[in-house]
Amino acid sequence: MMKTIMAGIISLDGKIARGEKDGLDWVGTEEKGWIGKVCKESRAVVIGRRAYESIGHYVEGMMVKVMTRHPEKYKGIEGKVEFTSRGAKEILVELFDRGFRTVIIGGGRETYSEFVSQGLVGEVWALLSPVILGKGISWMNEGVAEMTRFRLICTEKFGSDSVVVKYRLADKE
DSSP: OOEEEEEEEEETTSEEESSTTTTTTTSOHHHHHHHHHHHHHHSEEEEEHHHHHHHOSOOTTOEEEEEOSOGGGSOOBTTTEEEEOOOHHHHHHHHHHTTOOEEEEOOOHHHHHHHHHTTOOOEEEEEEESOOOSSSEESSOTTSSSOOOEEEEEEEEETTTEEEEEEEEGGGO
């Protein structure tokens, strides 16, 4: 069985970025370290192309599947960074067959939305950053799925002002 965790840093008003090209420029170093640690511990991450480009580098010890409509345009690193146009279910099957049992769904909005709409998210981990962006890119596309209930696993204070909230899909208990 595979554990899928949708993980990300969000603002108080539910945004993951200020704009398409801004990425995590509003997030502090300590908060970026949290998402990096979460991803590295799982060893497998699925991320959208724009989100991947906003990171700007590969983190050693991880398998990164980058979702894009045009994988032929990008050069990956075999067994480390692979660009794919496959759907969410196909990617999870492939990662499972390669021995991965925990996968982080690391954004952005389109990637989160695809996994949620297909019922492929078992847990949600959000680092709530104490900032209101006012405008920007929401966590998911509007109307992506019917109402989905989660149950609180835990909350953890992070740094001086942030909180990590972890939820489990209610019907996975």
